[in-house]
Amino acid sequence: MMGEYKLARANVNVVHKNKMTFGQHLADMVAGFVGSWPCIILHILAFAIWFALNLNIDYLTNIVSLEAIFLCCIILISENRQSDKDRLAMEADYETNLAAKEEIETILKQIEAQDTAMIEQHAELLRQTPMLEEILTRLKAQPVRSKQREQREA
Secondary structure, rough: OOHHHHHHHOOOOOOOOOHOOOHHHHHHHHHHHHHHHHHHHHHHHHHHHHOOOOOOOOHHHHHHHHHHHHHHHHHHHHHHHHHHHHHHHHHHHHHHHHHHHHHHHHHHHHHHHHHHHHHHHHHHHHHHHHHHHHHHHHOOOOOOOOHHHHHHOO
16 A cells, blocks of 8 residues: 555656656756747857858758757657656646545544444433433432431431
8 A cells, every 4th residue: 555655755856857868858958948048149149140250041041940950859858758747747646636535535434433423322322311310300309318317417
């Protein structure tokens, strides 16, 4: 039973990071850089230098096309890795929910057993009530006699 909840107790980020390959780490780093302002600024500067030096535009087109192809592949690798991480997190959530469900069911069974025991005790008390009322009536009559005895003894 303890093994069932191992994933749920583990930090999904740590588990997934430990399973990542070098290529996946690299893809995440590149995707993180490509989606940032420094990358945009770098491209603006590179294009400005290219145009300032009046280099062949055909080469620039080929370079940009190759860059787009590689970046698309790298970003897809990173997104696939993120999907795997999300799937792992969902599995951990599912296991946690199952464990919580089992604990709740156990608690509800215990409460039901307590309710049944209390109902049985209440029923027993109701059965004993007439007998207890009779004993109480007798006891109410006895204090008068015991007070009279105390007065005689004094």
